[in-house]
Amino acid sequence: MSPEEVRSRGWKELDIILVTGDAYVDHSSFGTAIIGRVLEDAGFRVGIIAQPRWDSPEDFRKLGKPRLFFSVSAGNTDSMVSNLTPGLKPREKDAYSPGGKTGLRPNRATIIYSNRIKEAFPEVPIVLGGIEASLRRFVHYDYLSDKVRQSILADAPADLVVYGMGELQIVEIARRLQAGESIRDVKDIPGTVWKMEVKAWKELKERGKKTEKEQKEQDVPEQKYGKTTAETAEFLGEYVEIPSFSDVSQDRVAFAEAFRKYFMEQNPVTGKGVVQPHPKTVIVQNRPMRLLTDAEMDHVYELPFTGEAHPSYTESIPALEMVKFSLTTHRGCFGGCAFCAITQHQGRTIASRSIDSVLREAKKLTEKPDFKGIINGVGGPSANMYGMECKTWEKKGACLDKSCLYPRICPALDTSHKKLLELLRRLRELPGVKQVFTGYGVRYDLALEDEEYLEELCAHHISGQLRIAPEHFSKRVTNAMCKPGREVYEKFAEKFTTLNRKCGKRQYVVNYLMSGHPGCTLEDMIEMAEYVRDHGGYTEQVQDFTPTPMTVSTCMYYTGLDPFTGKKIYVARNKKEKVMQRALMHYRSPANYELVYEALEKAGRLDLVGNAHKCLIRRKKG
Template identity: 40%
Template sequence: MNNFLPTTKKEIASLGWDRPDIIIISGDTYLDSPYNGAALIGRLLQSEGYKTAIIAQPEMDTNDITRLGEPKLFWGVTAGCVDSMVANYTASKKPRRNDDFTPGGENSRRPDRALIAYTNLIRKHFKNTSPIVIAGIEASLRRLTHYDFWSDKLRRSVLFDSKADCLIYGMGEKAILELAKGTEYKDIKGLCYISSEVPTGYVELPPHDECVRDKDVFTKMFHTFYKNNDYITAEGLAQKQDTRFLVQNPPQEDPARVELNSYHELPYTYEIHPYYAAQGHVKAMDTIRNSVTTHRGCYGECNFCAIAVHQGTRIIERTEASVEKEVLRFIDKKGWNGIINDIGGPTANMYGMECRKKKDQGRCADKRCMYPSICPSLSVDHRFTNSLLSRIRKLDGIKRVFIASGIRYDLIMADKKFGPQYLENLVRFYVSGQLKIAPEHCDQEVLDMMGKPSEKVLKDFVNAYYNENKKQGKKQFLTYYMIAAHPGCEMHHMENLKRFASKELKINPEQVQIFTPLPSTYSALMYYTGKDPFTGRDVFVERDSTARKRQKDALVTSSDRRPGKATAAPKKSHRPKPKARPKTKCCAVRKKR
């Protein structure tokens, strides 16, 4: 067991520790993999000589939180890989029965508003304890005044509500190391703390109370918050929350490639700690096992997505050699089956692509990289991902390499030089029966609200994909992810999407989700205010849960086709309809920490 971070008193004793320097509390079970943010941070602290332990999903009604004692330096608290309210409730606000990150799969171990719950649990059992640091995606998205869908109101910073000592936002590696070394809060980038005054040179945001009273004020505040997420151009922010201020230091610099390499080359076991494995099967491990993260960040900036606020809009990739080194670890493990389940990132085909201007001068304040069309300054070049995939595929011991991460098909179509080769290789080597893409919608009014490319690009890609399959004599299909009830979407828009899916895609959509407003996203801002934040015009918002479900049902039900029937190729490709539904692979775990 000592190959893992310790999680029991017996392990602590076997290591000869009197007590840990740092104890990490996580809302996910302990998967010892770089896919798990708590494991990555724990391994990184361990590599720097800190005695780091972890308690995953502590019981709320016992003294389980006390089993390792009190840390010398600080507690690190994360809700897990997703916001706890997203993990616990559906878009209709009904409790989720299952949790892929919990042994046994029953969703009974992660408390609502986990950062607040865990911090209170620590303080209940340890009076005047070591500092408590909250981090992870729940902390990132809730670090300032934010709209909370589940209470349908603006909430103040989770740092105030949790009464933790400080909050680390973003990916957090550099900030947590500085904190462990004893650097003062005010001097650590990527960290938020509470102060009685606004630091010199920081931008003061509208106070929380004013945001609650006036939606236009909240919109103004959000714009300022959003544009100050790039470490090159961002300023420090401060917002009055009661009689004190939430102070957000500027973001940390992104890691260099060699640093990102080192994070993924730490001595992970790629297994579930035996203490938790004994409690039941963890479904997420089926997806995570033998999967590799090649890069972080996404410059797509879809309005409903939280990646831009948490991971950033800049692509930071690992070297080919580092990715190969991780794959070789899989090959050397007992039980290796020869298959890489996934190789990618938030968006698989952004590896090696970035705007030179953004890398040097920071993110543009007045435009986006991919909406309404791909910026000419963005270097759309699939050579690097083609090279990486080829290198991994040709390793001894590799039978198949699959891409289960999402791809941006508009990038493929925009790359006239190397996009066709990427598509050819994708079809030939890296698709397991079906390829998933996420057009989300087809109606231009709704696509504009989402910040997604036009339906013409989708049609062009679908035809190119099936033509490539025909050329190679393959029968592989597409799975389309759609969203219902996004701000700006009315029933007639869903009817338009239904007709488009039937006429152009020849499918009855299966993968349809009702829109969930994630904290600190532009789509959540639209949902709350009922306005387009970029134009100020009114936007229709469907808030009734029954009507939201009707939008979804309008797309997934059909009188002449059985729901769940196989996805067929468009008629233009002259492909016969499949006799049976192709097998699909579970790929539910998003690349977020």
């Protein structure tokens, strides 16, 4: 991170410099750390510029000019999410900054960092990565500006975007530039996005329209693009063109169509490339990169991470404290929740580490001087999809026409928790390990499929509370979310209570709930409030839906349409209604009385105001 550290390694220059909006933490839960260690493992000299000042190019010059390229990431989260609440107010804390300080990264960090790099080193290639770039790779709705924005690659002065989990892509890019290839010629790596000139795309399409006879007669390389007519036709057959920026920024139906088309191509086995024309460039996404194999996953997570923040920091990094003694077991999620972007970033199929690899990492945790015997998390995007697979994944990837878990669990999916149970048991047996907790991230509909797992979870792996995410109790809303309905939740809650009683423990479920999701009306929120009133579970764990790029829910929020059926869906866009929806979940709070009353009045439900048992709020005297 400093010129002194570069010199201490005996290096005169760096090959690659990673720029990130997060503090630098050398832990495998942090994307920059993984990419840095993977590149180092491949033989490259890597530097990191963390949370640079962005008002001038000076901070971007401090490690000198990299020999190959800069790689830029906003950090572990989109910078808008890091900086702003769902109400677009500045957050009071940034978990990825020293001491939780705010203001250490700009909004649209990826674009701003790229501009400063281009000022400092105009000729050095720039590769974008991380979740901000990955999920803004096509035209997208931007909640901060309430506008449709171009692909981030059209807005930033960069050469490539690495989308998804980028280990394989970034090493291939580095090796090809190391071999002397120009960044302008690196256009065929899966899991990357590049730019084509508008004129070139139009000419390619014209060449692709030629008849078979014309192709044979003119089957010589075209001088400018190096493709024969037949090769051009083959190239066009490997890509799907979706509605352009001009189309989708003016037509919400076209926006939904573009979303549906690129969503259907995010399968690493069957997916094609995607082309989206913009006014001044054409964005070309290559087909998705394959998943890491189990052996590759093991290798990545066993690289020599220190598990610590860089020693230059004098204050702790809150995000590290949350994950320092946790273990990542797998990537991907086949849950398919409409509001979640994991499908578009990590994929719907599961890539798992071996049990032995996880145990080796756990053993290293036990050797840390500040380890107190508690592993506080075991899992991935979900806690209990480890080792699960479907017999169709190897040949065709995840199905495009149906979900694995909604509206019901697919019978082709192997929902056995056997491998996870073996891992948890072996972790508990490790010398120095007192407790192995899984207090969050459990997909409860899956857990119901394996009572042995659920019983063992209750007996050994919960510290008083299990946090789960039913999100809502209105069928209309859970359908829009692609989540199981409340009957599944009730079945789980009953089984959870029974099993805790059996093992002699008093443990509780804490629900995560959501307001303001597309499809959710005031009536739906009142239904949820009544359900909570009647069944308990009043919680402060309520979040207002935040539209983030590339999720199905964000597409619905902007267009008012289900992108897969074309059917209209209700969206609460009015700020006052969104506030009222959230207030209904905190109906007991005196601060929310006026909002709750107004919401009940607007919905024609003043029968819920008064002193009767069923009432949500009391009627004020006078």
